[in-house]
Amino acid sequence: MRYITALTIAGSDSCGGAGLQADIKTMTALGVDAASVVTAITAQNTLGVNQVQTVTPDMVEAQIDAVMNDLKVDAVKIGMLNNEPTIQAVAHALSRHQPRWTVIDPVMVSTSGHALMALSAMDTFVNQLLPLASLLTPNVPEAEILSGIHIHSASDMDQAAALIAQKGGKAILIKGGHLEGVHKIDKLYIDGKLMQTFAHDSIDTKNTHGTGCTLSSAIASFLARGEELDSAVAHAVQYINGALLRNKDIIIGHGHGSVGHNPLYTTAHDDSYVKILQHVKLQFITHCNEQHNYMEGAKLALEGGCQWIQLRMKDATDEQFIDEAKRIKALCAAYDATFIIDDRVHLAKTVGADGVHLGRNDMPIHQARTLLGYDSIIGGTANTIDDITRLHAEGADYIGCGPFRFTSTKKKLSPILGINGYRHIVQQMKQRGICLPIVAIGGILTEDVSAIIATGINGIAVSGAVLNAGNPVAEMKEFCQRLTE
Numbered sequence: 225m226r227y228i229t230a231l232t233i234a235g236s237d238s239c240g241g242a243g244l245q246a247d248i249k250t251m252t253a254l255g256v257d258a259a260s261v262v263t264a265i266t267a268q269n270t271l272g273v274n275q276v277q278t279v280t281p282d283m284v285e286a287q288i289d290a291v292m293n294d295l296k297v298d299a300v301k302i303g304m305l306n307n308e309p310t311i312q313a314v315a316h317a318l319s320r321h322q323p324r325w326t327v328i329d330p331v332m333v334s335t336s337g338h339a340l341m342a343l344s345a346m347d348t349f350v351n352q353l354l355p356l357a358s359l360l361t362p363n364v365p366e367a368e369i370l371s372g373i374h375i376h377s378a379s380d381m382d383q384a385a386a387l388i389a390q391k392g393g394k395a396i397l398i399k400g401g402h403l404e405g406v407h408k409i410d411k412l413y414i415d416g417k418l419m420q421t422f423a424h425d426s427i428d429t430k431n432t433h434g435t436g437c438t439l440s441s442a443i444a445s446f447l448a449r450g451e452e453l454d455s456a457v458a459h460a461v462q463y464i465n466g467a468l469l470r471n472k473d474i475i476i477g478h479g480h481g482s483v484g485h486n487p488l489y490t491t492a493h494d495d496s497y498v499k500i501l502q503h504v505k506l507q508f509i510t511h512c513n514e515q516h517n518y519m520e521g522a523k524l525a526l527e528g529g530c531q532w533i534q535l536r537m538k539d540a541t542d543e544q545f546i547d548e549a550k551r552i553k554a555l556c557a558a559y560d561a562t563f564i565i566d567d568r569v570h571l572a573k574t575v576g577a578d579g580v581h582l583g584r585n586d587m588p589i590h591q592a593r594t595l596l597g598y599d600s601i602i603g604g605t606a607n608t609i610d611d612i613t614r615l616h617a618e619g620a621d622y623i624g625c626g627p628f629r630f631t632s633t634k635k636k637l638s639p640i641l642g643i644n645g646y647r648h649i650v651q652q653m654k655q656r657g658i659c660l661p662i663v664a665i666g667g668i669l670t671e672d673v674s675a676i677i678a679t680g681i682n683g684i685a686v687s688g689a690v691l692n693a694g695n696p697v698a699e700m701k702e703f704c705q706r707l708t709e
Contacts, residue, residue: 227257229295230448231323232441233288233314234303234331235264235276241482242434247301250441253485254463255659256448259295261287263303263310270433270477278306281313288317298448299325301441305353308345315352325447328357329440330366355392359453361440362388364402377403381411382418389416397443397457399436401426412457420454422461429472431481438483439464449655459613459656466617469590505683505707507532507663508700509566510552513691521691522552526559528690528700534581536566549575564601572596579603581624584611584638589618603663607638609652616658624685625649627666628676631688640666643675650680670699673706683707 232247240246244260251258263284267275291297300323305311318326330349332341341349346369354360364375370391371384381398388396396413403409405426412420442463446456470484508525510518510533522533533556537545549565553576556563564579565572569592572580579601580592592602603622604615612623627640641649646664653659664676665685676684686703693699 228255228448229257229259229297230299230301230441230444231259231261231288231291231295231297232301232303232444233261233263233284233305234301234437235266235306236262237434238265238267239269239433239477239482241270241476241480242437243303246434246437246482247303247441249485250438250463251445254442254445254449256298256445259291259297261291263305263314270479270481272479276306278310281309284310285313285317288314288321292317292321292323297321297323299323299327299444301444302326302328302353302357303437303440304331304341305349306341306345308342308348311345311348311353315348315356318356325358325444326356327359327361327440327444327447328353329361329436330370331436332366332369350391355394357393357395358447359395359397359443359457360388360393361397361399361436361443363399363436367396367398375403378409378411382413385411385413385418386416389413395453399439401435410461412454420457422458424461424465427465427468427472429468430479431471431474431476431483432468433480433482435464435468435483438467438485446656451655462613462617466590466619469593470619473594506530506703507534507683507685508690509534509536509665509685509687511536511687511691513688516691516696518548519551519555521696522555524696525690525700526555526561528697529704530561530700531559532562532564534564534566534685535577538566542568542571546571546575549577553577562601564603569595572600579621581605589615589620593619607641609649609656612649612653612658612660612662613656616660620660622661622663624663624665625681626664626685628664628672629667631667643679646676646679646681670702670706673703674709677707 230251232244234247235243237243237245248258262279264279265277266273305314362370367384368375371387373384375381375384385396385398398411400409408424408426410422411418439460442460443456446459467483467485476482508530510521512518535549535552553563562578564581565577566581567586569580569587581603583605589602589604601621603624604620606612606615606623606625615623629640661682663683663685664681668684668686669689690696690699
């Protein structure tokens, strides 16, 4: 067994938002061990680049050799190479070591407009380095320089890609963020032919420093984890959109702040995440039956040892919901339990909830995060790996994944997953570098617990199995015991 490893060859950003620092943050967030080669040292902050000091070409090549001669590097990401000798040194080293994947982000101009690659180095870049690239990821200004044409539209992107392909670009992702309009597209080309288009809305934020570095590093990370090129690009695009959303309203310096990173393991300083780690193993979702109302059900679950209550009252008015929520919130406080509500983001603060759980047709995670802030726990419902990938990119704190089997407490069921479905989802999450807490839900009985947890799922959510039992408290205690075992 060994680490999955990616190597970044790039310049250092003293402000930490781009370059090597952004690459390492991204690779780490996506579960990949990051090795690094420094090509230049910059004095910069959110306002711009003040000074650049290049590392000697011999030292750049020596760093590459030191890493490649020792580690099994699964993918290489190349960023800032600001002069001809450095480009030659990198091309020479990679020609000898021949990594399977090489993603090149042609860093030519910084976000603040500072030139980062000498024009005299352009021919060397095209002739010596471009043919070694598995993927090139230019933005519109960089694609204009490489192709020699102006790009004003999506059709211009197609022409530019064809021209870059003629110069040796095997695969090209042109990022359309610089084009006018609220709807943005990125286009992936293979041998000059359009293979895939990624559409997304423009995100209103000043914090765009390091977007290119983050995207290319994410692609390299997914490639290192074993994904094919089209899949790696698709997941990286989702990741960068989530990263932009994560920091969109945060003040970082006086200029262009950095994008956010959604790490596999949220820092232990985040109190809400500590709650998730402590209590995610067992959740009780309220409903009422002929024997027990919502309040009684929550009390029985807490007496049985459950430490996480989700209040679900789909058909209640807001007034009814608020009254019940305040009572159950007080009850949870007495048991030092986590209390979240289902769906009603607009009421979360009113009732003093620790967070919300959002269904597949409810408000998007990033909108709820904007309203509630990062102190709130926000979970989402998933049935497929694509659901989980989207929720991860949007910044969900945990996932409720199901159904495990048919359940009468849910009116509109997604396809049944079963043990094999959970096992497959956990495997795909590992491949994609996603490590969010996953809670199985839907018709789970005590005898199912061991098999579910053995798949790699983190916890379970129960409702009817407890409330419909002859002794709900004893049934909840049995669930707790099975999870402890």
